[in-house]
Structure formats: C-alpha cells, structure tokens
Amino acid sequence: MVELDPNPRPIDALSALGAPDDIALEDRAGALTYAELEAAVGALALWLRSDGLEPGARVATWLPKTRLACLMPLAAARAGLVHVPVNPVLKRAQVAHILADSGASLLLTQPARSMTLESGDLPDHCRIAGDDEAGLEGEGLPPSDADPQALAAILYTSGSTGRPKGVMLSHANMWLGAISVAHYLRITPADRVLGVLPLSFDYGQNQLFSTWAGGGRVIPLDYLTARDVIKAAERHDITTVAGVPPLWVQLLDAEWPELVARRLRRLTNSGGALTTPMVRGLRAKFPNANLYPMYGLTEAFRSTYLDPSLVDANPDSMGRAIPFAEIMVVRPDGTRADPGEPGELVHAGPLVAQGYWQDPERTAQRFKPAPSFSEYGGMAVFSGDTVTEGADGLLRFVGRDDEMIKSAGNRISPTEVEEAVLAGGEAREAAAFGVKDERLGQAIVVVAVARGEAAVAEAALRERLRRELPSFMQPARYEWRESLPRNANGKFDRSGLKAELTS
Template identity: 45%
Template sequence: MQSAIKINLSHLVLQAAQKHADLPALTYKSETVSYAELWRRVCGFASALRELGVQRSDRVAVLLEKRMETVVSIFGTTAAGGVTVPVNPLLRPPQVAYILADCNVRVLVTSHDRLLQLQEHIADHPALEHIVLVDQVSGDIQGLDIRKARLHGWAPSFSQEKETAPSIVAVDYDMAAILYTSGSTGKPKGVVLSHRNMIVGAESVSHYLKNGPEDTILSVLPLSFDAGLSQLTTAFNSGAHVLLMNYLLPGDVIRLCEKHKVTGITGVPPFWIQVAALDWPAETAARLRYFANTGGRMPKATLDRLRSLFPQALPYLMYGLTEAFRSTYLDPSEIDRRPDSIGKAIPNAEILVVRPDGSRCNPGEHGELVHRGPLVSMGYWNDPARTAERFRPVPGSEASWRAPELAVFSGDTVVADEEGFLFFVGRRDEMIKTSGYRVSPTEIEEVAYATGLTKDAVALGVEDGALGQRIVLVASPIASSLDVSALLTAFRRTLPQYMVPSQVVEMSAIPTNPNGKFDRVLLREQLGS
C-alpha cells in the first residue's frame, strides 16, 4: 500500500485500511465492508474516473441517498484528484440543475429514477460529459434522453476493486469538496473546502469526541451537510464503524442502535426532539457513549430528557459553520453549569468575538463570531464578491512582513462570559435556520412570485421549539384575495418539504422602512417572533 501521509481526503480511508484492515468501516442495510475492502473500492472508482479523463480539480457531483456507492463516490473522487460535490437528494430538479451548472460538474453519479426526474433540466448542461448510474450495468441503459452526456452503469468499471489509487500531483491545500448552502441572494452558494480543511476537521472532532475503533456511529444527517460529511471523516480518522441510515421514522433509530450496538449519534434539534419521545430499551440506551447536537440550539427539556434516557452518554453541544466545517463545542463537564453555551473553540481553531471595527469585545459584550485557523475554507465557488465580504484578514493581525491570514466572519452575534465560554445571540443576516437547514428567504420569495398569485412576498423565520425556526410567508395578493391553498401546493411541488412555509399570512400591503425595503423588523414584531 501507499504511504499514509494524509495529503488527500481519501488518505483517511487509506490510513484506516493500513491500521484496521479487517475492522468494519461501513454498514448499509445488510451489507458491511471492512476498511481494506472500502479502500479497494475507492481505488477502483478513482481509476474508473481517470479512465474517463477526469483531471485534477474536475468536479464530480454525487446525487444519491446514503448507500455504499455514495461513500465510495465521494472518497473515490478525491482519490482521483477531483472535487466532490455531494448534492442533497431532497432538492428539486431545478435546484440540482443550478448546482451542476454553477460549478461546471463534469461527472454526475446518481440513480436511474433520479436521472429520469432530472434529465429535462440538464439536457443542455454545458460541462456535463458523463453520468454514472449506480443501479445500472453499462450497456444495458434504456429509456433516457441525455443529449450531451455519456451514460455509464456502475458495473463493471466503477464497481471494480484495486489495491492502489491513481498517482496524482497534489498538496493538501487543493480543493477537495464543494458543499452548497443557501445564499442570501436566493441562489445556493458553494463553499469550497480543501483537503487540509477536512482532514484537520476530522482530526479535531474525533479527538474531542474520543472516537476509536470500538465506536459504531449512526449516520443520520445528509452527507451534503458539513456535519453529515463530518460523521464519515471523523470515523475514518479513528477507525470507527459507520452505520448509514436514510432517516424516515424515529423508531428505526432504536432498531438500528439495538441491532448494531451504536455508541455515538450526532443530530439536529428536530431529530433529538423525536428521539427523546421514544421509549428506549435500557440495554440499548446504556450502550450509547455520546450524543451530539448541531444545527441549532437544543431545547433544555429535550436535553434533560436525553440525559435521563442515556445515563452513560456524554452530551456534546456543538456549533459549526460550513465555511469553517466545525467551530465550537461545549465540554460535557460544563453542561450543568452552562447548558445554553456553544462552548469554546475546537482543537486547532481560535474563535474571536469582535466589534464592527474589528477590535475585540469584552466579556459580556455582544459581537460577531470570527473563526481563524486551518479549518477556514477557501471561499465561495466562483463568487469573489461574497468571498471578500465573508473572508477577511484576522482582526489585529496586521504585520508588514507577512501575507495576511484570512478568517471567516460568521455573521452570527455571540457573547463570551468571563471564562471565555460563548453564547449564541442571533444571526446578523436574514437566513432562516429550520430543522438544521439554512434557508434563504429570497429563495422562498422567488417561488411565491413565480406562482403569479402574489404581488409582494416576505419570508421570515419565527422561533419554534421543535424546528429552531419555522418559515412564515407574508404575502399580498395580486387579485382581491390570496389563494393560499394554490400557493402552498406550488411550494410543495417546487421545494423540499423543509422549505415549505408552515404558515401564510395575507396582508393587503406589506410595510416598508424608510429605505423602501420591506420592514422585516416590524413584521417580526407583528408576528410576535
């Protein structure tokens, strides 16, 4: 085998294969593969990509639910020198097509049914050359009309196993992945992560979670999320076993935890609220070593219930930015004193709280959270304006002899106490955080306008104990009254369920501020949020 120097993201799998060859790496349904076998599959996929002509930094999108082929495609892409673009399978075809076009995806890995839904939206995609269908065999693909791209089945080329990955020229600062998250303009923005970002993140998180080969981690979050992808990287860094789950019913969590002796779970608040309502078998609950929360504040009642359900488990409350992969965690020993805190910086990161002029805030003073260190991502794909706005020199680090070090300015307002523990206050921008997702109000509003039913529309996030925030749409009708039923039907047809407004409030005229913009502050006050 090759050296286990971790330069490429796939080297997390290589290192585990060298140290823990026969230990289980992944389980999906009834299939389990060892680390040695997973590495051979990654190498085989990487070789097949190279045979298609994939070059360094070419983008390869993966549009799949969680399954073996999804993981092999993600890590096999980086092993070939390409850039993986995991796409949330809940997105609608127009949203997927935008992502594929935005970063000039050259290869798409998906399934036959997903491609059937997508094909009319990508027929004229300028860069897409190859489509790999994980549930098809090459030479036996029918019923599809893709005018420019060449279709390939998973077998035989992409299902082959090889002992080594293709030889590539690489450094750990090369691009490894692009993760798309909603942007303030209504279009998803691609956060570009280097190999170094993701490797350091895996080392840091697995260190404080104390992951090891004895752990079995339940993967419930989408792999298109930084926290979901982190489940794989932290596990592979430590030789842990990952159980892939496409979350549907809360009861399935107990069943899988019982069957596979799960020791660690990371979820978002809505997931934990559902899990906390279940009756857990004592032996299964006692086996859980830790549970971790991200993507929003966990309600205190839910945290208390989980701690009583899992008496042996350490609770980890975490905060992260896609732009920096992971940022803070609260040490479990502090949970009783500071249950509302997001903790302190993870290892190999520094978190600053700064005023608008860049000076440091005093304890108790609200300021913007700024993250510096090797986890700070490379910026937003093909968007220098937004990159320059969010990624700026570290405050107070000016020195004439050195190149500036960039930090990520989160846009989140926090406050630190006298001991340096951080507390989340709110977002400076208008992004809505619901069910662990970041949703752009503009994206919601554009759909409302596209229906032809609304004259004006404003989407807001209203505090919700279960979801973090629920989406409320304030709209004025074009006609005499608003057809709310037709409007919601259009949302359900166009957007994933988590982006569909939970409530539509009709106003004959939406108030504006002195600048002529919709007065979101006043609307929130009127809605009681």
C-alpha cells in the same frame, strides 16, 4: 485518542487509518473492512480517471446513503477531481442549478432520479452515469500525493432564499476537520457511529471522516421516522448518534428500549442550538451518553464544542474553539469585545474554506482578513452571528444579526424567546420572528407545534410568559402548526418561515 497532528494530508488517506481487519463501513451490502475500503476507494478512483475527466473536473453525486455515496468523497479526491455531493431530497430544478453552477462534467445517480431531469437540466458537457456503472472492485489507484491546499469538494448550502452558494473545501480543510473532531469526541475503533445526516451536509460528511480518522465503524442510515433510528441503534449496537435539533425533538418524544438508550455513549449536536429543556431531556433519556453541543459554519466546518463535563452546569453554552480553530468575538469596529459584551463570531485558522465557488462578491462579504489581534491571521470567516464570551471563556449564542428582533427600541434574541416558549412544555417546537408593526417597529410572532390542543397550550403559555418575560419580549401572536418545515439538511427552515410571515 487521535493525535492532533497539524500537518494535513490528502483526504483519501483516511481510508487507510484503521486496522486492516477492522470494519470501516456496514451497510445493506454487508461489512467493509479498512483494507477493503482502501481497495474500493482505489478502484472507484481508477474508474473515474478512466472516464477521461480532466484534473479538477467536478463530479456530482445525487444519491441516498449507498456505498458508492460513502466512498465518493475519498475516491474523487484520489482521482484528482472535485466532488459535488447533492442532497438526495432536492428536486430537479435545484439539482439543475447545482450542476450548472459547479460546471459538473459527470453526474452519478440512480436511473429513477435521472429520469426526473428535463431537457436543459444538464450542462452541455455533463453526462449521467448510473450508480451501477461505477467500479468498486479490481485494480485501483494508489493513495494520492495531492497538495493538501488543493480544492477537493464543493458543498452547496441549502438556503431557501437566494441561490445556494458552493463552499470550496480543500483536502486540508476536510482532513484537519476529521482529525479535530475525532480527537475531541474521543472516537476509537470500538465506536459504531450511526450516520443519519445527509452526506451533502458538512456535518453529515464528517460522520464518515471523523469515524474513519478514529478507526471506528460507520453505519449509514436513510430514515423516515424516529422509530427507524431506534431500530438501527438496537440492531447495530450503536454508540454514537449525530443530530440536529429537529431530530432530537423526535427522538426525545419516541419510546426507547432502556437497554438501547443506555448503550449510547455519545450524542453530538450541531445545525442549531439545543435549548435547555432539550439538554435536560437528552441527559435524562440517555444517562450514559456524553452530550456534545457544537456550533458550526459550512464556511469553516466547525467552530466550537462544549465539553460534556460542562454541559449540566452550562446547558445554554456553545463551548470553546475546537482544535485548529481560533474563535474571536469582535466589535463592529474590528476590536475584541469584552467578556459578556455581544459581538460577531469570527473564525480564523486552517479550517476556513477557500470561499464560494465562482462568486467573488459574496466571498468578499463573508471572507475577510482576520482581525489584527488574531493569532492565526490570514483569511477569516465573519459569521454574521452574535455571541458573547463569558469570563469563564465559554461562548453563548445570541442570534444572527439578520434575525435579531427590533421591537420598541429593544434588540431581542429570537433564541431567547424560543427557549422561554419551550421551557414550560406547552410547545414541542418553536421559532420566533419579528414582523413589521407600525407601533413597535417589529412585533414578535412565534410559530410553534403544540403538545396537545393548540388553544389550551396557548392559554397556558401566555399566562406563564407574563410571569417570566418582560413586557417587550411578549409574543404578540402565535401560529400553531402540525410541524415546522425543515430544509434539505433537516434543520428548521427559518428563512422560509420568515418569508411566509412577512410576505
């Protein structure tokens, strides 16, 4: 198991943690050993440095999961630059905003992508380089001696309302996140991790970092369907899959060869809470896999995880703090909430990011001095999420403050409504919202995907919920869709759906 050394190092040191002859990366270009990974990172860093970029310059990548995309987080850091990964599913207007906001000096992308950009999309000082220009072989830079607190990356959130925020991550943020996750997931050199999440997503980027911290092998995958994931898991003898709830819905509905399903040893979830039916389904379909429900914030990377030994008895829990994180449940007056009392989740410790890039106003709204009872002290992230902590120390998600439904004087968690809707199997996916109602203040509307015919599903659902939920929690209306929209990171686009319902 990876040792929990609290002393951070430059993030590019990850490329040398595995045994030299072990495989670090396996992709369409073949296999790359740890020794070859280290050499390629050095060569790419030298190529970046030779481009004349000043230390601290921002370098953006707009790429699928190519070898170059996988190496850039380490190579840019080694060259003293700041990496800005752009999700490959974003379109030109979104890419243009990120380039302008970050002040990128270089965009590494594919010719077909660069051709979609229009005049004015690139900042005046930014040039485009094709992915075939970057050098991955030959002479290279040695491991860096960067200050672990120095800025190493800017990750842009993918919210559908308002302009995306660039979260500033230091070497220490990313290094300690990698060590923490590799430790509690018990990553070993025998592990083969299927990298299905976007590398621009903190959870997706950590697929690389935590695997390399544990000496394992990453197999990056750009997939279109659940069947692509299953085929890759079979072809590469995958032991570990990281996902978000919408992906698990697809994988649970798909047919898995029994041997492939039984070979999986580890499933990790973040980017949204697992419902109890999903937990039960994953435990049944993948009987030999440890399931790790997790909760994370881009502003602090990851906050909690639930130990697999506790999952069956506590399928609704998000667990306890991960190593290097201090998690507190805080009342509006700044004092500690009692066990079972709802409060805001506040995260302190060395995983807390450095704020939002060139946005002091929004930084001040989210990043504040830690509560007086904090052990770490310093700056903390105030999540805006309401949780409870039980007498057993396990945390449970209640809802986001800005998503709580206020109906007939009651505060209702949309998560609780969604879990009730999904519990009977009438719907495959569901999202609950409060919409303006003259009589109630807000009425509950559920947007859902039916199993079978929508009218039949709704009739059965209404009948069941009349028995199982109090009257004030009954949905007033259902809207049935073929699928629920996702954002660029594969999570449900709750903001987009809410804007659509309330417009």
